[in-house]
Amino acid sequence: MDNSKKLFEIFExxxxxxxxxxxxxxxxKSEDDRLAGSYQEIADFCKQNKREPQLGNGVLxxxxxxxxxxxxxxxDKSAILASKxxxxxxxxxxxxxxxxxxxxxxxxxxxxxxxxxxxxxxLKHVPKQDTRESAxxxxxxxxxxxxxxxxxxxxxxxxxxxxxxxxxxxxSELNLKEGNFYVHNGxxxxxxxxxxxxxxxxxxxxxxxxxxxxxxxxFENGTQSNMLYRSLYKALLNNGKTVTKTKEEIAAExxxxxxxITDEDxxxxxxxxxxxxxxxxxxxxxxxxxxxxxxxxxxxxxIKNATVEPTYLMxxxxxxxxxxxxxxxxxxxxxxxxxxxxxxxxxxxxxxNNGKRHIPREWFIAPLNVIEQAIELIISGEIVDYKxxxxxxxxxxx
Numbered sequence: 001m002d003n004s005k006k007l008f009e010i011f012e013x014x015x016x017x018x019x020x021x022x023x024x025x026x027x028x029k030s031e032d033d034r035l036a037g038s039y040q041e042i043a044d045f046c047k048q049n050k051r052e053p054q055l056g057n058g059v060l061x062x063x064x065x066x067x068x069x070x071x072x073x074x075x076d077k078s079a080i081l082a083s084k085x086x087x088x089x090x091x092x093x094x095x096x097x098x099x100x101x102x103x104x105x106x107x108x109x110x111x112x113x114x115x116x117x118x119x120x121x122x123l124k125h126v127p128k129q130d131t132r133e134s135a136x137x138x139x140x141x142x143x144x145x146x147x148x149x150x151x152x153x154x155x156x157x158x159x160x161x162x163x164x165x166x167x168x169x170x171x172s173e174l175n176l177k178e179g180n181f182y183v184h185n186g187x188x189x190x191x192x193x194x195x196x197x198x199x200x201x202x203x204x205x206x207x208x209x210x211x212x213x214x215x216x217x218x219f220e221n222g223t224q225s226n227m228l229y230r231s232l233y234k235a236l237l238n239n240g241k242t243v244t245k246t247k248e249e250i251a252a253e254x255x256x257x258x259x260x261i262t263d264e265d266x267x268x269x270x271x272x273x274x275x276x277x278x279x280x281x282x283x284x285x286x287x288x289x290x291x292x293x294x295x296x297x298x299x300x301x302x303i304k305n306a307t308v309e310p311t312y313l314m315x316x317x318x319x320x321x322x323x324x325x326x327x328x329x330x331x332x333x334x335x336x337x338x339x340x341x342x343x344x345x346x347x348x349x350x351x352x353n354n355g356k357r358h359i360p361r362e363w364f365i366a367p368l369n370v371i372e373q374a375i376e377l378i379i380s381g382e383i384v385d386y387k388x389x390x391x392x393x394x395x396x397x398x
Contacts (some may be wrong), residue, residue: 036084042064046087161243165246166245169241170242178191181242184235194214194215198210250372250376270296270330271375272319274291275289276316288393291312292337292364292371293311313360341374386398
């Protein structure tokens with residue numbers, strides 16, 4: 001059977017009409033016809049608007065502008081459309097010679113220079129700063145008559161920062177307390193006292209309970225202010241840092257007050273924070289992984305066998321910070337910290353040298369500065385008002 005006969009049988013057997021070819025009602029347009037149609041759209045626009053299409057007046061007009069520009073720059077297209085160019089659109093506009101400032105302004109087709117010169121001082125599409133808060137933060141400053149008794153404190157803070165005994169950490173409201181130091185726009189300030197009242201305040205979104213009142217702030221440049229607490233909070237939130245306490249200060253406060261821990265507790269020991277030196281991939285890749293623990297002997301002695309103890313992940317560890325505790329029960333403090341960071345506890349299996357499986361419970365995923373904040377909250381007794389959000393890695397109000 002030859003090929004022609006096979007094709008004939010295929011067409012004869014097409015009962016569903018799949019091979020039927022239907023003629024199109026749309027007439028075929030050649031490339032020249034499409035070009036003429038494009039030109040006609042430009043010509044119609046010019047007749048309607050009494051001008052050529054320009055940039056910056058919407059998508060449609062910008063499209064026509066570039067279409068006309070492309071035709072003018074293509075000699076073949078211009079030749080094809082020459083007989084249809086009754087408006088003289090194919091002639092390239094002569095470039096105006098610029099000889100003066102007036103020529104620049106008159107040749108500003110895009111309208112870039114249309115606005116008044118004074119408008120450069122007017123901010124648009126920029127959120128307005130709360131002028132009341134800003135004014136209260138700045139305008140109420142005056143010379144501090146007794147600055148000499150604070151001057152040595154500022155020098156000590158600067159020295160501690162330079163030697164890394166203290167650090168600058170991200171500011172949050174839970175850090176805003178009497179006796180703390182902060183940095184705003186590069187200037188140290190000391191929050192000496194607050195006179196706060198808690199009352200409901202109305203906002204567009206509803207009513208909320210807020211604490212506010214006058215403060216006394218001493219600045220490193222020898223000035224003081226009695227600005228509102230909320231003004232200080234907002235200024236530091238926008239452009240401020242908190243100065244951390246030293247280990248010695250935290251340890252001293254731990255010996256006096258730690259929430260549920262009382263002075264009747266006489267056990268001594270160390271609260272420590274460690275970082276793992278493990279080379280296991282599933283541990284190395286975890287950022288902000290720390291062990292929070294307690295030891296009744298010096299920490300250096302406690303960790304000397306870390307490589308064979310599952311509680312240390314069977315690897316060497318590095319001491320990050322330690323707190324020596326007096327007249328309290330460090331085990332209670334350790335339990336409070338473990339409860340507080342419970343949602344971010346490391347959950348992995350560790351096998352000892354005998355192949356026995358262990359699940360360490362003292363490793364937590366939390367930034368070091370957050371751990372230090374939690375210790376301060378325990379000292380102040382405010383820990384019950386806050387919780388740790390492991391998603392955003394921050395301490396938030398309950």
